[in-house]
Amino acid sequence: MSKVVGVAAEATTYRDSSGRTLADYPRPSVAVDTALLTVTEDRLSVLLTLTEDAARGGKAEWRLPGTFIHEGETLAGAVLRSLRDKAGVEGLAPRQLHVFDDPSRDDRGWVLGVAHLDVVRADRLPESDRTRLIPISELPPLKYDHASIVEFAVAALRADYRRMPDAAGLLEPPFTLRALRHLHEAVLGERLLPDTFRRSMTPMLIPTGELSRDGRGRPAELYRPRAPGAV
Amino acid sequence: MSKVVGVAAEATTYRDSSGRTLADYPRPSVAVDTALLTVTEDRLSVLLTLTEDAARGGKAEWRLPGTFIHEGETLAGAVLRSLRDKAGVEGLAPRQLHVFDDPSRDDRGWVLGVAHLDVVRADRLPESDRTRLIPISELPPLKYDHASIVEFAVAALRADYRRMPDAAGLLEPPFTLRALRHLHEAVLGERLLPDTFRRSMTPMLIPTGELSRDGRGRPAELYRPRAPGAV
DNA sequence: CGAATAGTGTCTGTGAGACAATATTTA
DNA sequence: TAAATATTGTCTCACAGACACTATTCG
Numbered sequence: 474m475s476k477v478v479g480v481a482a483e484a485t486t487y488r489d490s491s492g493r494t495l496a497d498y499p500r501p502s503v504a505v506d507t508a509l510l511t512v513t514e515d516r517l518s519v520l521l522t523l524t525e526d527a528a529r530g531g532k533a534e535w536r537l538p539g540t541f542i543h544e545g546e547t548l549a550g551a552v553l554r555s556l557r558d559k560a561g562v563e564g565l566a567p568r569q570l571h572v573f574d575d576p577s578r579d580d581r582g583w584v585l586g587v588a589h590l591d592v593v594r595a596d597r598l599p600e601s602d603r604t605r606l607i608p609i610s611e612l613p614p615l616k617y618d619h620a621s622i623v624e625f626a627v628a629a630l631r632a633d634y635r636r637m638p639d640a641a642g643l644l645e646p647p648f649t650l651r652a653l654r655h656l657h658e659a660v661l662g663e664r665l666l667p668d669t670f671r672r673s674m675t676p677m678l679i680p681t682g683e684l685s686r687d688g689r690g691r692p693a694e695l696y697r698p699r700a701p702g703a704v
Numbered sequence: 705m706s707k708v709v710g711v712a713a714e715a716t717t718y719r720d721s722s723g724r725t726l727a728d729y730p731r732p733s734v735a736v737d738t739a740l741l742t743v744t745e746d747r748l749s750v751l752l753t754l755t756e757d758a759a760r761g762g763k764a765e766w767r768l769p770g771t772f773i774h775e776g777e778t779l780a781g782a783v784l785r786s787l788r789d790k791a792g793v794e795g796l797a798p799r800q801l802h803v804f805d806d807p808s809r810d811d812r813g814w815v816l817g818v819a820h821l822d823v824v825r826a827d828r829l830p831e832s833d834r835t836r837l838i839p840i841s842e843l844p845p846l847k848y849d850h851a852s853i854v855e856f857a858v859a860a861l862r863a864d865y866r867r868m869p870d871a872a873g874l875l876e877p878p879f880t881l882r883a884l885r886h887l888h889e890a891v892l893g894e895r896l897l898p899d900t901f902r903r904s905m906t907p908m909l910i911p912t913g914e915l916s917r918d919g920r921g922r923p924a925e926l927y928r929p930r931a932p933g934a935v
Numbered sequence: 936c937g938a939a940t941a942g943t944g945t946c947t948g949t950g951a952g953a954c955a956a957t958a959t960t961t962a
Numbered sequence: 963t964a965a966a967t968a969t970t971g972t973c974t975c976a977c978a979g980a981c982a983c984t985a986t987t988c989g
Contacts, residue, residue, distance in 0.1 A: 499775040500731040503816060544730040544814060548805045572800055572818055574779045583775055585734060587803055651940080669979055671942075690940025691986035882967080900952055902969075921967025922959035 502582065505551045506539035506619060507567060507589040508626035509560065511598065512643055512659045516608040517630075518595075519623055522559055523603050524616055536616040537623070538604075539586075552589045561599045565591045570625045573618050586618065590626040592641035610662070634660045638674050638698055647695035649685045650674065733813060736782045737770035737850060738798060738820040739857035740791065742829065743874055743890045747839040748861075749826075750854055753790055754834050755847055767847040768854070769835075770817075783820045792830045796822045801856045804849050817849065821857040823872035841893070865891045869905050869929055878926035880916045881905065 509520040521535040540555035542548060552567035573586040598606065607613070609627055612620065633640035634657055639648075644656055654670045677699050684692035740751040752766040771786035773779060783798035804817040829837065838844065840858055843851065864871035865888055870879075875887055885901045908930050915923035 498733065498772055500733050501773065501775075502729065502731050503734065541729055542732065544732075545807050547807065548803060548816075569803055572779060572803060576776050576778065585779075649941090666979070667940095668942080668981090673978080686987090688940065689938075689988055691942080691988095693941055880968090897952070898967095899954090899969080904951080917960090919967065920961050920965075922961095922969080924968055 499583075502584045503542045504539050504579075504584050504586050505542060505548055505555060505567075505589055506537045506586050506617070506622055507552050507556060507591055508537055508570075508619075508623050509556060509562070509565075509591050509593060509598075510609075510626060510630055510641075511593055511595045511606065512656060513595040513606055513608075515655060515659045516610070517627065517660050517662065518606045518608045519612070519626070520560055520598065521605050521607050521613075521615070534616045535605075535607075535613050537619045542587075548587055548589070552591065556591065560604050561601070562593055562597060565593055567591045568629070570622065570629060573621070575618070578618055586622075588622040588625055590629050592630065592643065594643055594645075631661055638677050646697040647681050647683065649687075649693040649695060650678075651688075651693055653696075730814075733815045734773045735770050735810075735815050735817045736773060736779055736786060736798075736820055737768045737817050737848075737853055738783050738787060738822055739768055739801075739850075739854050740787060740793070740796075740822050740824060740829075741840075741857060741861055741872075742824055742826045742837065743887060744826040744837055744839075746886060746890045747841070748858065748891050748893065749837045749839045750843070750857070751791055751829065752836050752838050752844075752846070765847045766836075766838075766844050768850045773818075779818055779820070783822065787822065791835050792832070793824055793828060796824055798822045799860070801853065801860060804852070806849070809849055817853075819853040819856055821860050823861065823874065825874055825876075862892055869908050877928040878912050878914065880918075880924035880926060881909075882919075882924055884927075 511518055511520070520538065522538050524531070524534045524536050538555050538559040540551055540558070542551040543554075546554075548569060549567045553563075553565060556562045556565060567589045568591065570588040570590055573588060576583060578584065578586065595606065598604075609623060612623065614620070615623070630641065638653055639656060644652060650667075650671050653674065654665055654667060657670070658665055675696075678696040679699050681695045681697060683695045685695055686692050742749055742751070751769065753769050755762070755765045755767050769786050769790040771782055771789070773782040774785075777785075779800060780798045784794075784796060787793045787796060798820045799822065801819040801821055804819060807814060809815065809817065826837065829835075840854060843854065845851070846854070861872065869884055870887060875883060881898075881902050884905065885896055885898060888901070889896055906927075909927040910930050912926045912928060914926045916926055917923050
């Protein structure tokens with residue numbers, strides 16, 4: 474039998490009931506693609522990059538940052554690596570969304586795509602001519618099934634924000650209820666009543682006693698998120 | 705470079721910016737494992753199988769049915785194949801739950817495990833000496849991370865049943881509210897008040913006008929599930 | 936003082952939980 | 963008729979939405 478390159482060494486030790494090893498069966502390439510969401514100028518936005526094809530004379534197309542998973546690496550590790558390499562962002566917490574498995578979804582071959590969501594404050598995203606922050610209400614056509622990934626990601630993030638204050642940590646504590654409400658309005662894409670919002674959020678916030686003196690009117694109290702599960 | 709066997713043919717056509725093809729990078733094996741849930745004797749149960757190791761003198765261990773994905777096959781296709789081959793069940797609707805990606809989770813090598821949930825009526829599950837239906841409250845130790853998969857699956861199914869009547873179609877319509885309530889009690893693992901349950905479910909049910917004459921007391925009306933999204 | 940913003944009082948409607956009453960059948 | 967089950971009435975509580983009012987600051 475021909476020699477097999479580029480596969481896990483340990484995979485050659487195990488033999489199944491037919492005497493075959495894992496390496497004797499075809500394996501898919503596995504990619505991770507990440508919808509990196511953030512809020513800029515009160516709008517929920519996603520980080521897009523230009524395809525490499527553009528650099529080689531092909532048509533420029535927008536896509537989500539992604540990469541193929543390496544041996545010995547977790548999916549989250551691959552996501553962090555791709556975000557570092559393609560967007561220059563560090564230290565995030567990727568969340569797995571869905572595996573896209575249509576055998577013909579990638580014209581390069583048999584590729585499973587594991588969609589991820591990650592969230593980061595916009596000020597930690599460096600500007601670049603290969604990447605851009607686009608409001609999710611103004612998405613251009615995306616390559617592969619990346620538009621579906623953005624849909625999954627937005628739905629997941631909105632569910633989080635309906636459940637608790639600043640689930641993704643986009644706000645630096647302590648913050649005012651006004652700032653928190655503006656953030657939620659951006660994420661959810663709808664206006665919220667200040668009094669209803671306050672009453673629904675205060676059980677999950679700890680008042681600091683300090684006041685914010687930013688705006689014109691009466692100073693607002695500053696809050697910190699309460700540890701989830703606490704009374 | 706050495707010849708590569710057992711990989712997608714098309715994968716050799718595409719070359720990336722470094723001139724490499726997909727086949728030049730190591731790829732993981734991808735397995736699907738399925739928690740096949742059902743209700744027997746008013747208890748939520750899962751289908752377990754004995755590991756092949758047992759047949760070859762190894763220690764007998766319980767696991768979920770699973771298989772490696774084949775080329776050109778979808779994940780759902782692999783799940784259906786594994787359930788047909790290992791449990792003799794046909795015609796289900798697998799639902800993707802989560803990818804388990806710990807590089808050391810499988811001692812045979814680098815294997816990603818895509819956990820799935822599927823649901824079927826117990827009477828369609830043939831008896832076998834290699835498979836068993838075990839109530840989820842009495843699970844034995846499971847191989848790999850299969851105990852986590854069962855947890856994911858149970859949580860997903862319970863969320864479905866909290867949302868709508870018989871989300872998985874375990875009941876043959878038309879059915880009485882009593883039968884539906886017993887089913888929900890089995891899935892959720894808790895008692896439900898008959899009147900509260902009725903009022904929460906009737907908006908999603910269509911009364912047939914027919915009556916059931918099974919039990920002793922006043923006959924119960926028979927209902928069919930309303931198409932989701934309808935008024 | 937007046938504008939602006941923060942925060943509270945309170946009314947209303949909705950829906951879940953709970954208990955009680957009524958309805959219809961079989962033994 | 964008595965027991966069993968189905969179905970409805972209704973009370974209470976909690977909470978979201980909505981509007982109005984009070985509180986505190988800056989210019």
